[in-house]
Amino acid sequence: MRSPKDFFAPLAVGAPEPLRQIPVPPSRMIHFFDPGNEKMAAKVPDLAKKVDVLLGNLEDAVRADRKVAARNGLVSIAKATDLGKTQLWTRVNSLDSPWVLDDLITLVTEIGDKLDVIMVPKVEGAQDIHYVDRLLAQLEARAGLTKPLLVHAILETASGVANVEEIAGASPRMQGISLGPADLAASRRMKTTRVGGGHPGYLVRTDPVGEDLNEGRTTYQQDLWHYTVARMVDACAANGILPYYGPFGDIRDVVACEDQFRNAFLLGCVGAWSLHPVQIDIAKKVFSPSPEDVAWARRVIAAMGDGTGAVMIDGKMQDDASVKQCRVVAELADALAADDPELAAAYDAAGKETSA
Numbered sequence: 315m316r317s318p319k320d321f322f323a324p325l326a327v328g329a330p331e332p333l334r335q336i337p338v339p340p341s342r343m344i345h346f347f348d349p350g351n352e353k354m355a356a357k358v359p360d361l362a363k364k365v366d367v368l369l370g371n372l373e374d375a376v377r378a379d380r381k382v383a384a385r386n387g388l389v390s391i392a393k394a395t396d397l398g399k400t401q402l403w404t405r406v407n408s409l410d411s412p413w414v415l416d417d418l419i420t421l422v423t424e425i426g427d428k429l430d431v432i433m434v435p436k437v438e439g440a441q442d443i444h445y446v447d448r449l450l451a452q453l454e455a456r457a458g459l460t461k462p463l464l465v466h467a468i469l470e471t472a473s474g475v476a477n478v479e480e481i482a483g484a485s486p487r488m489q490g491i492s493l494g495p496a497d498l499a500a501s502r503r504m505k506t507t508r509v510g511g512g513h514p515g516y517l518v519r520t521d522p523v524g525e526d527l528n529e530g531r532t533t534y535q536q537d538l539w540h541y542t543v544a545r546m547v548d549a550c551a552a553n554g555i556l557p558y559y560g561p562f563g564d565i566r567d568v569v570a571c572e573d574q575f576r577n578a579f580l581l582g583c584v585g586a587w588s589l590h591p592v593q594i595d596i597a598k599k600v601f602s603p604s605p606e607d608v609a610w611a612r613r614v615i616a617a618m619g620d621g622t623g624a625v626m627i628d629g630k631m632q633d634d635a636s637v638k639q640c641r642v643v644a645e646l647a648d649a650l651a652a653d654d655p656e657l658a659a660a661y662d663a664a665g666k667e668t669s670a
């Protein structure tokens with residue numbers, strides 16, 4: 315364990331200084347694509363105009379005999395494509411796999427200046443982040459990089475969940491954490507067979523109304539991921555990094571996908587993964603605060619003046635704590651609207667309606 319005094323010291327001679335604060339450009343959707351899949355790769359320039367983050371996936375969903383093609387494909391795409399303001403991330407193979415060392419060596423040396431964040435799967439504890447942290451510093455020094463690469467952990471093992479607080483604070487490189495419900499379910503020996511989302515068998519039932527135990531009893535499906543998402547959000551917020559919901563595998567069910575994303579948004583997540591183009595607009599809609607919420611937040615902020623004391627608006631008490639929540643929503647809206655004239659117009663229009 316490093317001394318707290320050395321936390322922000324580079325881990326290799328010649329590596330860039332670690333950042334004190336992580337950058338927070340929009341990352342409402344982390345769009346996964348297989349860089350070795352020619353059809354998907356061909357869509358990258360167009361997708362870059364629509365998404366906040368493009369992620370070249372090298373891990374699960376890429377066949378073992380396509381791992382090298384995916385890695386080389388990502389190098390070619392990063393060198394050849396101007397992504398504008400869209401961030402480029404990658405998900406490397408897991409730390410116990412035969413591919414990860416070459417993934418990291420190749421990507422950092424060849425395209426380290428184009429990559430923003432490296433997603434590390436199946437993180438079990440701080441030791442995994444420390445390993446990646448030192449290796450990245452060595453590779454950054456070798457490649458002469460001036461900007462440190464950031465690291466994103468997937469929370470998808472039972473040990474990872476048990477150690478989530480130490481993972482979140484393991485390095486100044488830590489940018490965020492995503493819930494990985496599919497691997498987490500397997501690691502926990504849950505009896506689901508899905509990639510994220512709910513399960514109709516996980517429910518509570520109202521009490522019996524008479525002798526017939528089956529008669530008139532309503533059931534309510536429960537959220538399998540509530541505990542883990544909430545724990546991940548707390549660990550991230552406490553360490554100044556960002557939480558994300560991960561994959562929703564039922565691509566056809568755009569309705570439940572939106573619900574799952576919204577639950578995560580309301581609990582504090584800033585984005586989710588999109589696995590298919592159809593999920594991009596869902597994430598954009600859900601992780602951009604609604605015009606009505608923004609109008610309300612701005613109204614409360616205006617009414618609260620210096621942010622202290624209490625006022626009544628539409629029968630609802632507002633004070634220092636509610637204005638802080640409103641600032642979270644309004645500041646997110648301002649940041650998103652700065653680069654999105656359509657969203658800016660929708661927020662302004664809702665504000666005018668509220669004050670009319």
Ligand SMILES: CC(=O)SCCNC(=O)CCNC(=O)[C@H](O)C(C)(C)COP(=O)(O)OP(=O)(O)OC[C@H]1O[C@@H](n2cnc3c(N)ncnc32)[C@H](O)[C@@H]1OP(=O)(O)O
Nearest residue numbers: 346347353354357371374375496497509561588589590591
């Ligand atoms: C548990 C986890 O680890 S989740 C993360 C790992 N998984 C992934 O990354 C999966 C990424 N997504 C995919 O592989 C694909 O979307 C699949 C396999 C789920 C479905 O693919 P398809 O059967 O081709 O879907 P579909 O026919 O609807 O695709 C429509 C078009 O969108 C393209 N497309 C599909 N997904 C993507 C994507 N993620 N990015 C870019 N283009 C895509 C297809 O190539 C197809 O192109 P075409 O019109 O030129 O033929």
Ligand SMILES: O=CC(=O)O
Nearest residue numbers: 470494495496497
């Ligand atoms: O990698 C994601 C998951 O759900 O597993």
Ligand SMILES: [Mg+2]
Nearest residue numbers: 374470494497
């Ligand atoms: Mg996984």
